[in-house]
Each structure stands twice: as structure tokens, then as C-alpha cells.
Amino acid sequence: MKLRWCRNCNVPLISDRCESCGELGLEVPISRTSDPRPAWESDLKLLREVLEKEYGAGCYADLLRNGDSVVLFGRAPYMDTSYEVISDGAVLGHLFFDLFSFSWKFKPSEAGAVRIEHRMEKINRVADKGEVVGEAKEGDPDFKLTLNGIACKIGNKYVITRVFKGRKAIDVKQDRKLLFEANEREIGLKGSRASLFIYRMWRKHGKLVVSFSGGKDSAVILDLAEKSGCDYIVYFNDTGIEMPETVEQSKKADIVGSAGDSFWRYVPKFGPPARDYRWCCKVLKLVPTYKALKGVTKMTLVGQRRFESLDRMRSKKVWMNDWLPGILTAAPINEWTALDAWLYVMSRKVEVNKLYFMGFERIGCYLCPSARISDFLKVKEIHPELWKRWEDFLFSTGWSENQVKYGLWRWIDVPKRFRIFGEGRKRIELSEASKIPRERLMNLAKTSSPEDPAVMIRASFCAGCGVCSTYCDAIEIRNGLAFITDRCNSCGLCNRLCPLLLHH
Ligand code: SF4
Ligand code: SF4
Ligand SMILES: [Zn+2]
Numbered sequence: 001m002k003l004r005w006c007r008n009c010n011v012p013l014i015s016d017r018c019e020s021c022g023e024l025g026l027e028v029p030i031s032r033t034s035d036p037r038p039a040w041e042s043d044l045k046l047l048r049e050v051l052e053k054e055y056g057a058g059c060y061a062d063l064l065r066n067g068d069s070v071v072l073f074g075r076a077p078y079m080d081t082s083y084e085v086i087s088d089g090a091v092l093g094h095l096f097f098d099l100f101s102f103s104w105k106f107k108p109s110e111a112g113a114v115r116i117e118h119r120m121e122k123i124n125r126v127a128d129k130g131e132v133v134g135e136a137k138e139g140d141p142d143f144k145l146t147l148n149g150i151a152c153k154i155g156n157k158y159v160i161t162r163v164f165k166g167r168k169a170i171d172v173k174q175d176r177k178l179l180f181e182a183n184e185r186e187i188g189l190k191g192s193r194a195s196l197f198i199y200r201m202w203r204k205h206g207k208l209v210v211s212f213s214g215g216k217d218s219a220v221i222l223d224l225a226e227k228s229g230c231d232y233i234v235y236f237n238d239t240g241i242e243m244p245e246t247v248e249q250s251k252k253a254d255i256v257g258s259a260g261d262s263f264w265r266y267v268p269k270f271g272p273p274a275r276d277y278r279w280c281c282k283v284l285k286l287v288p289t290y291k292a293l294k295g296v297t298k299m300t301l302v303g304q305r306r307f308e309s310l311d312r313m314r315s316k317k318v319w320m321n322d323w324l325p326g327i328l329t330a331a332p333i334n335e336w337t338a339l340d341a342w343l344y345v346m347s348r349k350v351e352v353n354k355l356y357f358m359g360f361e362r363i364g365c366y367l368c369p370s371a372r373i374s375d376f377l378k379v380k381e382i383h384p385e386l387w388k389r390w391e392d393f394l395f396s397t398g399w400s401e402n403q404v405k406y407g408l409w410r411w412i413d414v415p416k417r418f419r420i421f422g423e424g425r426k427r428i429e430l431s432e433a434s435k436i437p438r439e440r441l442m443n444l445a446k447t448s449s450p451e452d453p454a455v456m457i458r459a460s461f462c463a464g465c466g467v468c469s470t471y472c473d474a475i476e477i478r479n480g481l482a483f484i485t486d487r488c489n490s491c492g493l494c495n496r497l498c499p500l501l502l503h504h
Helices: 041-055 059-063 110-119 184-205 216-228 244-252 262-270 279-293 338-347 354-358 373-382 384-396 401-405 416-421 438-445 453-461 467-471 493-497
Strands: 003-006 011-013 026-028 071-075 082-087 090-098 103-108 132-135 143-145 149-154 157-163 208-211 232-238 255-258 299-301 318-320 328-330 475-478 481-484
Touching (some): 041 059, 041 071, 041 103, 041 354, 090 110, 103 110, 103 149, 184 208, 184 216, 184 299, 184 328, 184 338, 208 216, 232 279, 255 279, 262 279, 279 467, 373 384, 384 401, 438 453, 438 481, 467 475, 467 493
Parallel strands (some): 208 232, 208 299, 232 255, 299 328
Antiparallel strands (some): 003 011, 003 026, 082 090, 090 103, 132 157, 143 149, 149 157, 318 328, 475 481
16 A cells, blocks of 8 residues: 655655645655554554663654644554654654563664764665674663664674665655644545445345444444444444453444353353464354344445455455345445545544544454464453463463563464474364264265264364354254254255364
8 A cells, every 4th residue: 555645744645746836746655554544642652662762761752843743653564563653754763662671662764864863873884685783781772773774783783684775864845744634635535435335235125234243444444434324233242252352332233232241151162262273253243243243134244344454455346245145345445545544534523433533453252362462462461361261261271481471372372483482282083983983974964975084173173163063054052062953955055164174
């Protein structure tokens, strides 16, 4: 995505031209994953603390020269949370949670270094990226400036991690806060286009369901649906592992689907949910949603945006979700950036989840495997009792201090760069066929054959989660296990749906 900035008004723009002064916006070179959003008070507080600790008192004022300039935080690719700090039309540096020291750090960019160079130690030489430019001892600063770049402390050496291009920081002429004036028409346009889309969907498909997750994007959809004049109801799905602030948002819903205590019932059998083993999505979201919405609507609206992640970059605006047969899903703000959504929220005074202002970038289950360690530390701080329950579970099932500290349960196949922190878990292995109860095997074999690995795995490890029985009437849950009745026509669908098979 592109981010533009008006040099005159010193504000970000969501279209090419500034609506306040007419100037063409200058493109800010942000990362591909960035999707920046406004930095809130809690974000700036963190930035200030980190800057002053690392570079001395007064550093925050040096970096953000205009105390009242707009500051945006974008996402940068990294092992844990990393924000591009964007202000005055430039990326000033990265604020990131360093897993090695388990603390937040700030690494200035070229534009940022120009502003705080008097606070940084120097290495008086020119060097290329990757070159070792000095020894580092304990207590030495994390970053030093060279004549043409920045060196990072890696182990006991300083290594050049970035060579500057010689581009000067942008001169800020004025510091007026014209954020809304500079973007108002475009926000209005985007809003009316999305509302019109919703209206058309309603005319075509009848009563709509707004899937409200408690996040800002779905709060925008709710507001747009209201303005469109369509007939809709609001649905909230409670996974049972939401933060109280999110559950609070469910007051806005007409129907609340609930997974009850499913998570705690099935986690001993499935193991922790993982990025490459999201049984949680099926059991806690898709199944309760399908049960609640079956026969209620032909279309749901979701707040999904394609800039949210690289995975979603190519997603369509209307699609059929395999897990919601007969119900179309539409994403009216698919092309919006986070900045579009936030400008809409702020200018239309849409009420959003408090968690955003406590430093959470995304709203979701509190132990979501997609979350970062820095998010978990925040959960632990705000709701220690919730985090304790999860940690207690992990420790009681054999995870070590280290595996918990670095969240290694978040993968089945732990990525290489995380393996320095420890091992992952054992996969569910296909147990030897002789150990599988024969009766179970023969029952499940009706769906395929007794040699099918899917059948063997289901026969050995069925958790009784009911995912398969939700989608096929030929399956019943008996004594906590899936039982295939005579109505089965061997279509094999259930073998593709079972969460046990997700990582095979
Ligand atoms: S076989 Fe059915 S009930 Fe058992 S774990 Fe798989 S989906 Fe759940
Ligand atoms: S999904 Fe297909 S194979 Fe599985 S129980 Fe139903 S009819 Fe049989
Ligand atoms: Zn302007």
C-alpha cells in the first residue's frame, strides 16, 4: 500500500492530493506490511519511555520535534511486534519488542538518526551492509552511527545493518493538525461507496447479518450498515477465550453465538492451538457461527480488509465460505487501509473496543497463536487471572518455562529462527494400527477405508468436538466420540473437516 503525506499541512493523506491545501502528497517509503494507524497515547508513552531510557532524557522531544505532529505506527516484519514510527512524512525508526533482551527497543532510521545523532555513539568510518565495524561489550549501546549507516550490536560485535542513502529528513514547514480537513471528502466518499454496496447486497440477498467481532473494522461495518438503510441484524460470536473488554462489545449484538467452555474441554485433546493448527477457528468460531446463522440469512458482512495481512492481500469482496454452506460473506471495506478505517472511526465518533487504546493492535482471543509475545505480556498485565489459567494449563501438560516464555506452543513446526529458544511439540503421530481400537476403526472406515490415515487418526484421537457432526447428519456424538451411522454415503467430507487432520 501507499502512504502519502502533505508537506504543507504535515498530515497523512488517504488520497493523492491534500484536500486542505491542494498539494500533491509525497509518498512515504513504508514497508509492504505496514498498514499504518494513528499512534495512541499508550503507544506514545511506550515510545517515550524507550527513547529516554536508551538515548537519554529529552530524546522523545528531539525525535518528534513538533510535539503535536501526527504520529502513525505501521507494522514491520519481525519475529515479534515491530512498529515503523512515522511522523513528519518520514519513517523515523522502528520500535520493536526484542525477544533476546525481552524488552522494547528503538532503532532510528536515517531520518530519525538525523534528529537524535547527538545522542548516539559514533564509529568513525564508512562501511557496507553486513560488515563488522567493532567489538561490543556488555552495557554498550544497541546501535551506533557510522559515517554512512547504522551498526547493530549482535553478540559481541557491531555489524552494519543499514546503509543510508543520503536522503535528508523532510523539513517541516508547518505543524498544523489538519488531519481531518485534509482527508474529509475522501473518507465521506469511501463511506458512501461502502454503504451503497451494503444497500445493494441487501436488495439482492435480503436481510443481512453483520458479523461483529468487537474490533474496529466491524464497528465501521455496523455504522455503515446503519447508514445504508438496509435491514440487518448483528451477530457476535463469543469464543469463550475473549478478553472482557471484547465481551462487553457483544451488547451491540442481536444474536450472540457462544462456544461456551469448548476451548477448555478440547484443548487437553487437541493441544494448544497453533498458527499451523488452528483447530480453534473451526471449533470456537465456524461451528457456533454456522449453528447460529443457518437459515437466518443468505449473506453476512464482515470487517475484513485486504491490507490486514499478506494472506488477505488477494481476497475477494464477496465469497462463499466452505464452513458456512449456503451463506455468502461480503467484505464492504475490503480495500480500506487501517488509516481509512481509523479516520472514519474518529471523524464519525464510532465507539470502539477500549483494548486498542491499551496498546493492542488487533482484537481477538487472548491466547491467539497469531498474537505476539508482547501482546501476551500485555494480557498478563491487564488480566493476570486469564493468563494464569493458560500458563497453568501449559505447565500442567509438560511445557517448559522456556517454551512458555517464548510462546513455542504457537506452532507445530516451529520456524527455524525461533528454534534457538527451544523445541516445539511432538506432532500427533499416526499410532500403529494395532493400537487403534478395532471397533472404532471399523466404524470410521465407513467414511473411506480402514487404511486411510485420516480414518486412523480420527479413530485414535477423536476429541468429540462435533465439527464433523455439525456438517453431516450421518454422524452422531456418542460418549464423547464421533459415531458414523448407517446414513453415511461415504462422501469423505468429514475426513477433510476434522481439526485433527489440519496439520497432516
Ligand atoms: S472425528 Fe469429528 S468429533 Fe472427532 S475430533 Fe474429528 S471432527 Fe471432532
Ligand atoms: S461426511 Fe460423508 S463420509 Fe462422513 S459420515 Fe457424512 S456421509 Fe459419511
Ligand atoms: Zn495540505
